[in-house]
Amino acid sequence: MYKHAKSYEDVLECYYQFSKNQCTIIETLLENLRITMNDDHLKDELQVMLKEAFTF
Numbered sequence: 001m002y003k004h005a006k007s008y009e010d011v012l013e014c015y016y017q018f019s020k021n022q023c024t025i026i027e028t029l030l031e032n033l034r035i036t037m038n039d040d041h042l043k044d045e046l047q048v049m050l051k052e053a054f055t056f
Helices: 008-036 040-053
Strands: none
Touching: none
16 A cells, blocks of 8 residues: 555555554554463463564
8 A cells, every 4th residue: 555655645644554553463462461471381382482483
């Protein structure tokens, strides 16, 4: 959509929508992490998953 924007207003709307979606995703992830952190087994699995995800 960004590439097909015909005005600055369209570009700003695309950026706003993208930012809004990213915030929603992060808020949901954080809420899920809060729930998950109560279980030690899931905590260990999450640590392994994050380590693998951010190892290049």
